[in-house]
Amino acid sequence: MRQIIFFLLFMFMLPVIVVSSEAIHWGFQKGMDGKQAEAGKNLDDLLAKYDAFYKGSSDEKVLYLTFDNGYENGHTKSILDTLKTEKVPAAFFVTGHYVESAPDLIKRMVKEGHIVGNHSWHHYDLTSVPNSTMIEELKLVEKEVARMTKQKKTKYVRPPRGIFSENVLKTTRKEGYTHVMWSVAYVDWYADQPKGKKYAYDEIMKQIHPGAVILLHSVSKDNAEALSNVIRDLKKQGYTFRSLDDLAGAR
Numbered sequence: 001m002r003q004i005i006f007f008l009l010f011m012f013m014l015p016v017i018v019v020s021s022e023a024i025h026w027g028f029q030k031g032m033d034g035k036q037a038e039a040g041k042n043l044d045d046l047l048a049k050y051d052a053f054y055k056g057s058s059d060e061k062v063l064y065l066t067f068d069n070g071y072e073n074g075h076t077k078s079i080l081d082t083l084k085t086e087k088v089p090a091a092f093f094v095t096g097h098y099v100e101s102a103p104d105l106i107k108r109m110v111k112e113g114h115i116v117g118n119h120s121w122h123h124y125d126l127t128s129v130p131n132s133t134m135i136e137e138l139k140l141v142e143k144e145v146a147r148m149t150k151q152k153k154t155k156y157v158r159p160p161r162g163i164f165s166e167n168v169l170k171t172t173r174k175e176g177y178t179h180v181m182w183s184v185a186y187v188d189w190y191a192d193q194p195k196g197k198k199y200a201y202d203e204i205m206k207q208i209h210p211g212a213v214i215l216l217h218s219v220s221k222d223n224a225e226a227l228s229n230v231i232r233d234l235k236k237q238g239y240t241f242r243s244l245d246d247l248a249g250a251r
Contacts, residue, residue, distance in 0.1 A: 019167045023127040026162035026181050028054070031209035037183035047181070050169040054181035056211030056247045061239045064213045064247055065090040066182065068119060068158060072102040073191050075224035080108055082224075086231045088241040090114050091180070092218070093158040096121030099144045110149035115244055117180065118142060118154035127165045134168065135175055156180045156244055178248060182215035184208060189217040197225035204230050208239070213247070 024046075028039040036058050039047075047053060056062055065083075069076065069092050076092075083090055092109050094116055099106060109116055120126065120137040129137070142154040157177045159168065169179055186203035200222035204214065216223045231241070 019170050021127060021165050021167040023125070023163050023165055026054075026159075026164070028183060031183065031207050031212065034209050036209045036211060037207070039181075046166060046169070047179070050166075050173045050179065051248075052169055052173075052179035052181065053213070053247065055183040055209075055213055056250070058210050061210050061237070062246075063208070063211075063234065063239050063241050064244055065216075065241055066117070066158075066180065066213060066244070067092045067216050067218045068189075069094045069098045069102075069218045070119065070123060070189075071095070071097055071219065072105065073219040073221075075221055076102070076105050076218045078224040079218060079227060080105070080112065080114075082227045082231065083114070084112055086228070086235075088231055089243040090241075091117045091156060091244045093117035093119040093156070093180075094141065094145070095119045095123050095160075096141055096144070097123075099141060099148075103148055106145060107149055110145075110151045115156065116145050116149070116151055116154055117156040117158055117244075118177065119158050120160050123160040125161060125163045126159050126168045127163055131167070131171045134171060138172065138175070138177060156248075158182075180213065180244060182213045184212045185215040188220040188223055191219040191221070194221055197222050197229075200226040201229055205233070208234065208237075210239075213244075 028037045031037040036055060065088060067090060092114060106116060118138050118141045121140040124137060126134050138157060145154055146152045155178055157172055157179050184207045
């Protein structure tokens, strides 16, 4: 009995490790002139703690192309056609709405060797919901993608609106998910405010750097129209495109 009492006292005396639920809005200093984007040591360390990432090595001219697909706006077919022609892999982070409304495109993504990532079912701010809801949001997307394709796990997560917390990272990592942020992006999600393919091309190209994880929104006509030129010109610069699986495996 005395041993049990001492054990209980010892357990109560252990420090309680509190994981922060404070919302973090993803942001970084954009890359320029081929130099990598920088999120800062605090964010770098936090992401690394939970095997999350936003860029690859600065030593290789390798790029990782990703798209956020909240809803279908008629441009994903063109994007997939370009990727197929150029033999470039990509990851598409999808919501529940996208899974339900564009199953044929989901099937095509997987069939053609792309990764379907998880953008949550309802596109909630994951820092604003209980952990149980957070996991349910991800599991629902995963279940439906697995039901219609051969991809059984949506292991890569991109938090809606780029909002996360240490609690979100820890909780999702425990469930086997890896957060993927980005190091190249621009305001491209207002589908009703097109600025032309040259604008999209220029915004992407001026930020490019070795190891870049590029985020584009598939609702943008500008992105769809600029994509061929972006890929071809980056290849001419000596860049190659690889899968997120290659980046995750190299860490």
